[in-house]
Amino acid sequence: MALGRETFAFTAFLGTLTALPPLSIDMGLPGFPALEATFPDAAGRSPLTLSLFMAGFAISPLICGPLADRFGRRATLLDGLLIFSLAATACALAPNFTVLLACRLLQGFAAGACAILPIAIVRDLFVHGAARQKLSQIAAVLGIAPMLAPVLGGWIMTFADWRAIYAAQALVGVTLLIVGAIGLAESQPVENRRSLNPRQLAESYRFVLGDRAFVGYATLYAFAFACMFAFISGAPSVLIGSLKLSTTAFALLFGLTSCGVLVASLISGQLSKRHVPSRKIIAFGLVLMAASALAALLLVPANAVTVASLTPLMALTIFAFGILAPSTNHEALQNLPHVAGSAAGVMRCTQMVMGSFASAMIAVLEPFGHPALVMTGLMSVMAIVAGSIYLWVLPAAKAGTDHS
Known part of the structure; x- marks a missing residue:
């Protein structure tokens, strides 16, 4: 079933995409003590899971933005959600702290790809006041994430360990991937596609x-x-x-x-x-x-x-x-x-x-x-x-x- 661009489901979908970074950052905070207890070399270093995530996130837009201009928003988004889900799963199964950090870097990169695309999609589909209104609605969904993420992480820690937090993030990614694959149509006209030729990228x-x-x-x-x-x-x-x-x-x-x-x-x-x-x-x-x-x-x-x-x-x-x-x-x-x-x-x-x-x-x-x-x-x-x-x-x- 397609997500109509005027529907609440469409707005909620784009808003949840933009909320992936704060969800991935704040949700893990309650699990830091348990994580450090699991890996001896993680003592006092659990904030690195945030730093590496943000590093991946910062790099991603510069690479995935041109990819979205070349191959379309939908394909780039679905690939990003797939990588996000796989990276979060790998975090949950990480055998040591080094692997966890590497997976967090990859997860941040994928989250960056997913988070930038709602803006481009809105720019494709809406103009002027309608675009600003849609961006405001998406931002409202985004505003909920910092409030809920630590609470969700703490709730998970009451009946499971820190690995379950990353498993929950993977579940969110898979859910968004399924919804996007079924309901999201391409928003960028073919005639607006841009080449990945280095000269074209530089241009x-x-x-x-x-x-x-x-x-x-x-x-x-x-x-x-x-x-x-x-x-x-x-x-x-x-x-x-x-x-x-x-x-x-x-x-x-x-x-x-x-x-x-x-x-x-x-x-x-x-x-x-x-x-x-x-x-x-x-x-x-x-x-x-x-x-x-x-x-x-x-x-x-x-x-x-x-x-x-x-x-x-x-x-x-x-x-x-x-x-x-x-x-x-x-x-x-x-x-x-x-x-x-x-x-x-x-x-x-x-x-x-x-x-x-x-x-x-x-x-x-x-x-x-x-x-x-x-x-x-x-x-x-x-x-x-x-x-x-x-x-x-x-x-x-x-x-x-x-x-x-």
Whole structure:
């Protein structure tokens, strides 16, 4: 039975594809102690399962984007889901820690292929407000994953071991593979296919990177994501380490805070449905993000950092990202219909690089300052840079487009 593009099933399918990375990352966290107990050489090294996954994810879009432009979205997606499922199964059966890490790298690569394609598919099938609304609906599904994944992982650990977590991820991959094979039609017209000739690939990336609007919106999106990821990376040190929250209370609070992405995505979709210009939506999100991050930063010198004062501001920051993300994605790809796969790949790669950079800066800077100062300071810098791109870079890009 085909997935009609206007149906809830179609939106849920694309949303679940984009949720594979957070599902694969957050779901395994509760199993870290058991994993380290299984493999002696994994002691203190279980976070490498996240680092290798993210490394594979960052590389994948640059390779799989052009493949999707050449062979179509459907074939590339199904291959990605097959590799994801096999890699997750191999993780569950891994005989040692080295094999597990290698399989996680492959799993991240496959998840990256699956996560970029919904954007290209939406770009193929929808335009203007309808595209932004669909992206908002997909982002709403994506917003649920960070809330549910740790809970699912913890629930699995109550009756099984860490291997069952990866088995569950494989089951998700197989389910999506079956649904896609049966119900997903190809969205890219044959006449829009691109060659894999190296010269053609170079031309595709030259075309993508030569589009000033794409570069501006993609960079803006990456810095906004880094602002949110600075909170994700720094929250344990601040809330558990400094403010002495229990791990249970932290998980609950983190889940509630993550609801901001879900709520904001739904609101963004409604704004698009009412034909509110995307630039106004993005501007509102950036102002809210910068204001909430700076307000949180000011709590530190005022010696007013508490759970009650900090958490609402962090929730507003995440809410702001959920507001601006769908419109930013849409605007970045608006001028690139023939290379949407390559463009989406570059955008996701940039996003992951900036997220990894923000996480690394948290780790580097925390020994030299109060964790709350480091986290909120980095968030503020990232939000201000994103706003600066909007004010200075994008108007020039628009002017260049107007004169072309």
